[in-house]
Amino acid sequence: xxxDYSKGGMKVTDVESxxxxxxxxxxxxxxxxxxxxxxxxxxxxxxxxxxNQIQQEYQDVIKQEAICQSAQETLNIIIDYNR
Numbered sequence: 001x002x003x004d005y006s007k008g009g010m011k012v013t014d015v016e017s018x019x020x021x022x023x024x025x026x027x028x029x030x031x032x033x034x035x036x037x038x039x040x041x042x043x044x045x046x047x048x049x050x051x052n053q054i055q056q057e058y059q060d061v062i063k064q065e066a067i068c069q070s071a072q073e074t075l076n077i078i079i080d081y082n083r
Contacts, residue, residue: 020074027071028054044068 003009030037031054044065045055057079058072 020070020077023067023070024074027067030067041068045072 003011005011027041031041032038044062045058045068054075056075058076061072061076062068
């Protein structure tokens with residue numbers, strides 16, 4: 001399904017990549033909002049609040065919250081890819 005039209009594919013975005021992208025965007029929006037969730041996320045991700053910067057690498061990925069787990073794993077993948 002991800003292949004080009006010429007190769008018999010439908011040029012569809014990988015569903016897992018799309019899911020990771022949406023969850024990371026949701027995590028980022030919640031982290032930078034004025035809502036109380038912006039104070040809870042740093043606690044869940046074991047980070048002391050220092051402005052609105054999201055930690056760039058997570059050694060210990062949390063398992064209690066699915067959105068945070070997916071966002072942390074995605075950030076780790078992006079960081080590894082950029083090294």
